[in-house]
Amino acid sequence: MPDPSQHFSLTLRVNGAEHRVAVDARTTLLDALRDRLHLTGTKKGCALGQCGACTVLLDGRRVVSCLMLAVMAEGRLVTTIEGLAQGGELHPVQAAFVEHDAFQCGYCTPGQIMSAVGAIREGRAGSDDEIREQMSGNLCRCGAYANIVAAVRDAAAREG
Numbered sequence: 001m002p003d004p005s006q007h008f009s010l011t012l013r014v015n016g017a018e019h020r021v022a023v024d025a026r027t028t029l030l031d032a033l034r035d036r037l038h039l040t041g042t043k044k045g046c047a048l049g050q051c052g053a054c055t056v057l058l059d060g061r062r063v064v065s066c067l068m069l070a071v072m073a074e075g076r077l078v079t080t081i082e083g084l085a086q087g088g089e090l091h092p093v094q095a096a097f098v099e100h101d102a103f104q105c106g107y108c109t110p111g112q113i114m115s116a117v118g119a120i121r122e123g124r125a126g127s128d129d130e131i132r133e134q135m136s137g138n139l140c141r142c143g144a145y146a147n148i149v150a151a152v153r154d155a156a157a158r159e160g
Contacts, residue, residue, distance in 0.1 A: 005024050005025070005026075006024060007022055007023065007024050008023055008024070008025065008071055009021075009022050010023060010070060010071060010073075010074045011074060011075065012032065012037070012073055012078060013075070013076065013077050013078060014037060014039065014078045014079075014080065014083070015039075015079060015080060015082055015083025016083065021036040021037065021070070022036075023036065023070045023071065025069070025071065026069070027069065027070045028065060028066055028068060028069060028070060029056070029058075029063075029065040029066075029068040029070050029072070029073050029078070030042060030044060030054045030065035030068075031070070032070035032073075033056070033065060033078070033080060039082050041080055041081035041082045041110045042054050042056055042080050042081060042111070043107055043108070043110055043111060044066065045066075045107075045108070045111075045139075046066075047066050048066070048067075049064040049067040050137075050139075052064060052108070052111045052112070052115060052137045052139060053107065053110070053139075054066045054111060055110075055111040055112075055115045055118075055137075055138065056078055056080050056114055057077075057078070057079040057114060057117065057118055058076055058077070058078055059077050060079075060118070061118060061122075062114065062118035062119070064137070080110075080114070081110035081113060081114060084113070084114075084117065091113075091117065092155045092158050092159055093113050093116045093117050093151070093152070093155040096151040096152070096154045096155040096158070097109065097112070097113060097148075097151045099151070099154070100147045100150045100151035100154060101144075101147050102144055102147040102148045102150070102151035103144055103147075103148075104140075104142035104143075104144050108138060108139060108140045108141070108142075112138045112140065112148055115134070115135055115137065115138045116135065116151070116152045116155065119131065119134040119135065119152065120152070120155060120156045120159055125152055125153070125155075125156035126156070128153060131153060131156075132149060135149070
């Protein structure tokens, strides 16, 4: 059995750039992003994979980064909330969240947006019921759910 304190030198491909990081075997992808790469847009909520605040895209698919070890992401493409906007222009989902006032405190917003981007890319945002189901892993303590659904519906229509 490997020693959990064993250190690894990884290359993480995050938001189109390669980063060399040293982590121990227990370091989550979330902690590597926040503590090693200083990408603090991805939030640490429950640390149990139940709130969705830490959602990122891994090779274009949604994952909760608090449940994934950093070593599992080596060589794979990680996209965080910081990697969505291009050339100073908001991603369509980000713009829809602003237009529909789909956030209040903003803590869950990065995870909500990343989950919405993933759901739209997966073709799973066709109806309000489907959007609610696909977004059900992302909790909003402020209760902005109706506006979140409207924002995802609008962004899906723009991209579809």
